[in-house]
Amino acid sequence: MKRTLIKEILLSGQPGTEVNIKGWVRTKRGSKSVNFIAMNDGTCLGNLQVVADVASFEEETLRDTTTGAALSVTGKLVASQGSGQSVELQAENIEVLGKADPEKYPIQPKKHTLEFLRENAHLRMRTNTFSAVFRIRHAMIFAVHKFFSEKNFYNIHTPIITSSDAEGAGEMFRVTTLPFNDTPRTEEGDVDFTQDFFCKSTNLTVSGQLEGELAAMALGQIYTFGPTFRAENSNTSRHLAEFWMIEPEVAFADLNDNMDLAEEFLRYLIQYALDNCKEDVEFLAKRQEEEEKNKPKEERNMNLIEKLKLVADNDFVRLTYTEAIEILRNSKPNKKGKFKYPIEGFGTDLQSEHERYLVEKKFQKPVILTDYPANIKAFYMRVNEDGKTVAAMDILFPQIGEIVGGSQREERLDVLEAKMDEMKIPKDEMSWYLDTRRFGGAPHSGFGLGFERLITFVTGMGNIRDVIPFPRAPKTCEF
RNA sequence: UCCCUAGUAGCUCAGUUGGUUAGAGCGGCGGACUGUUAAUCCGUAGGUCGUAGGUUCAAGUCCUACCUGGGGAGCCA
Numbered sequence: 001m002k003r004t005l006i007k008e009i010l011l012s013g014q015p016g017t018e019v020n021i022k023g024w025v026r027t028k029r030g031s032k033s034v035n036f037i038a039m040n041d042g043t044c045l046g047n048l049q050v051v052a053d054v055a056s057f058e059e060e061t062l063r064d065t066t067t068g069a070a071l072s073v074t075g076k077l078v079a080s081q082g083s084g085q086s087v088e089l090q091a092e093n094i095e096v097l098g099k100a101d102p103e104k105y106p107i108q109p110k111k112h113t114l115e116f117l118r119e120n121a122h123l124r125m126r127t128n129t130f131s132a133v134f135r136i137r138h139a140m141i142f143a144v145h146k147f148f149s150e151k152n153f154y155n156i157h158t159p160i161i162t163s164s165d166a167e168g169a170g171e172m173f174r175v176t177t178l179p180f181n182d183t184p185r186t187e188e189g190d191v192d193f194t195q196d197f198f199c200k201s202t203n204l205t206v207s208g209q210l211e212g213e214l215a216a217m218a219l220g221q222i223y224t225f226g227p228t229f230r231a232e233n234s235n236t237s238r239h240l241a242e243f244w245m246i247e248p249e250v251a252f253a254d255l256n257d258n259m260d261l262a263e264e265f266l267r268y269l270i271q272y273a274l275d276n277c278k279e280d281v282e283f284l285a286k287r288q289e290e291e292e293k294n295k296p297k298e299e300r301n302m303n304l305i306e307k308l309k310l311v312a313d314n315d316f317v318r319l320t321y322t323e324a325i326e327i328l329r330n331s332k333p334n335k336k337g338k339f340k341y342p343i344e345g346f347g348t349d350l351q352s353e354h355e356r357y358l359v360e361k362k363f364q365k366p367v368i369l370t371d372y373p374a375n376i377k378a379f380y381m382r383v384n385e386d387g388k389t390v391a392a393m394d395i396l397f398p399q400i401g402e403i404v405g406g407s408q409r410e411e412r413l414d415v416l417e418a419k420m421d422e423m424k425i426p427k428d429e430m431s432w433y434l435d436t437r438r439f440g441g442a443p444h445s446g447f448g449l450g451f452e453r454l455i456t457f458v459t460g461m462g463n464i465r466d467v468i469p470f471p472r473a474p475k476t477c478e479f
Numbered sequence: 480u481c482c483c484u485a486g487u488a489g490c491u492c493a494g495u496u497g498g499u500u501a502g503a504g505c506g507g508c509g510g511a512c513u514g515u516u517a518a519u520c521c522g523u524a525g526g527u528c529g530u531a532g533g534u535u536c537a538a539g540u541c542c543u544a545c546c547u548g549g550g551g552a553g554c555c556a
Binding site (some may be wrong): 026027029030031032033034035036038047049051066067080081082083084085102103104105106108109110111112113115116118119170171207228230232233234235236237238239240243245340351352353400401402403404405448449450451452453454463475 | 514
């Protein structure tokens with residue numbers, strides 16, 4: 001008999017229908033004559049209640065239907081006598097596909113801490129919280145492609161192994177097949193990479209942007225959506241060593257076009273989650289509300305759904321770095337000496353506390369900061385007419401900080417080359433990149449969106465390691 | 480990497496100014512119960528107190544180092 005998804009049964013199952021379901025036991029309750037088995041198959045948050053009359057089954061079968069066991073159940077849908085559900089499955093046949101030793105199975109029918117579940121990441125998707133998170137994650141992946149495809153952007157797969165070490169976005173993981181002991185050396189004693197697999201030094205990519213620019217200068221509008229690797233020793237709830245990044249790149253677009261695109265994109269994604277993941281978002285909102293009760297009042301966050309609507313329904317605030325510095329300089333916490341890093345004026349990089357003040361206190365919605373000082377930003381960002389700022393933009397979100405970083409790219413060959421010299425970036429190794437400026441160069445812009453940071457925001461999860469199935473971080477590479 | 484903080488049963492925690500045999504709830508197991516909703520009730524088994532040193536007559540408790548988790552910072556997406 002063909003398997004029916006529990007999602008479909010809960011949505012439109014009719015009493016009297018004969019069905020087969022396959023899934024995992026969440027809990028089992030029972031008395032002498034009847035057992036109630038809550039079954040979940042991952043297709044939705046809800047469980048289907050299976051009713052098993054004790055007399056009609058082998059003792060062993062019911063003994064083995066413990067929390068976590070995989071079952072195939074055939075029977076008839078009936079109107080439920082209980083109040084928790086409208087239909088339930090009156091079991092006629094139960095097959096235990098896979099047992100789960102109750103003394104060893106770690107996921108108990110009770111509340112677990114996220115830390116404990118993180119250590120059991122291979123099983124945590126069997127909980128309501130994580131199944132909801134990963135269903136939302138899927139929906140967001142789909143929405144990313146839908147948004148860009150409808151706007152005539154092409155998805156480009158940029159390389160994961162790269163020989164470019166000038167992406168300038170942080171420490172890289174080396175890729176090599178050379179032996180660790182007895183490493184081939186040059187006469188000068190350096191590692192001889194000409195004997196390595198690619199005949200040169202290679203790493204895992206930290207960004208697909210530079211290759212994305214090449215594609216944009218041919219296909220016009222492109223986006224990448226791929227894995228990215230940073231070997232930074234970052235131990236925070238906002239960083240991963242392996243994460244997924246979306247990087248659109250648009251020819252003939254300036255910084256304003258870039259901001260418009262980024263804002264429309266983010267609001268689209270959040271609205272998509274509200275429209276298409278209602279049940280899961282509502283569950284996570286309720287869950288978060290429970291957590292907030294344990295916090296002191298001043299640290300409590302806004303309700304998840306209200307927060308998402310706020311972002312989806314309102315324009316982002318846009319202001320320049322210079323304006324932001326002025327606001328911060330005149331802010332109460334600065335005057336009262338509450339900032340750990342006092343605002344000294346133009347040229348200082350903004351710290352988390354400053355970003356939080358702007359987003360969470362001053363404006364209470366997302367903020368786009370533009371036109372940063374050139375010396376604190378990357379070489380490829382376009383120099384403004386003032387000569388000291390660049391056409392960069394960062395989008396700051398409440399609670400998670402920087403979610404998007406982007407810029408108009410420097411398309412003027414001479415300016416770009418001078419900048420690379422200044423920042424000691426090897427031009428000869430980057431001639432493929434400079435070719436886009438040599439041959440048919442044009443103004444263009446793009447940005448990077450950290451996918452997991454978006455998911456953190458949409459799900460309300462506090463730790464980025466809880467929105468990627470198998471997190472990689474310093475000292476953490478399980479499974 | 481830096482600062483703060485925690486580590487006691489499978490899980491979540493309590494354990495007083497250092498003092499006899501380390502406790503609870505949940506989960507597990509056994510039993511009771513004609514329909515439960517993380518069922519309820521009765522009973523029961525689980526511990527090298529993160530690791531290694533040290534102080535002391537005596538350490539779960541105090542000190543040092545290390546390991547691991549959490550919060551914050553830096554770096555960034």
